Amino acid sequence: MKIKIIQVDKTKTREFQSLIDYYSKLISPFVDLSVINIKKSDVNEREKIKNEEGEKLLKQINENDFVIVLDENGKNLNSIKFSEFLRNKIEGGFGEIIFVIGGAFGLSENVKKRANFLLSCSEMTFTHEMIRVILLEQIYRGLMIMKGRKYHY
């Protein structure tokens, strides 16, 4: 069971990194989780940044992977539905399950076009560091729901 998170730029805020490590450790006994950081583009135009980062992101994705892109206009799922969705994809015979989190300027159209699913975690806008933590927590929660384990605080 392989889950890969591809994200643009490193997590710079130490406090967020600690929480990311915390959840990664909780998740690791259950799935083979890998996190890939794409180098942030240093060109100085918004569209170019998104395209350059997008190209690098797409190189990490194989044809048979199931790609979930975090997008504010994506679909909202509650945690139960997200757990069912995740189980369904895990059992779906795909390559890897890939979550993509964009950088400060968002994602290129090409990345969104490759997505098999656009997921929104909230109507609210969060920093991309926060989204990383939220996603990991929901993956962990989803796994616990799948396994019927207690975890509700």
Add this chain to the structure above:
Amino acid sequence: MKIKIIQVDKTKTREFQSLIDYYSKLISPFVDLSVINIKKSDVNEREKIKNEEGEKLLKQINENDFVIVLDENGKNLNSIKFSEFLRNKIEGGFGEIIFVIGGAFGLSENVKKRANFLLSCSEMTFTHEMIRVILLEQIYRGLMIMKGRKYHY
């Protein structure tokens, strides 16, 4: 400008506490922020726990305070709307603006009845520690939007 967060139980996960401190520090130049931890009830029945914690919570609230209760069935606001909402309440001549976050078993009906507004941050369920961080980040984001400051990563 006074904002008070009343929550049940201490934040036990060190990594969450670090992030809470991080955002509290960012917010503190702009508002007088206080966080009150209500002691978790140690009775062993769900309804009794909620009622006992609820009574303690209500003691912290004055008649002219504006009370926003975090509730999964509350209203979802995007960050722009949340900022407008917050500005409106700050300028509304209320006592304090109070956010209430329940414990592991949720909040009593009496607390929900006292609420002036029920707010939901997501369709997803988060730990109550995560909700604390999300709320603080959205308060900070809301303040930055109000002040026309740049903050979008």
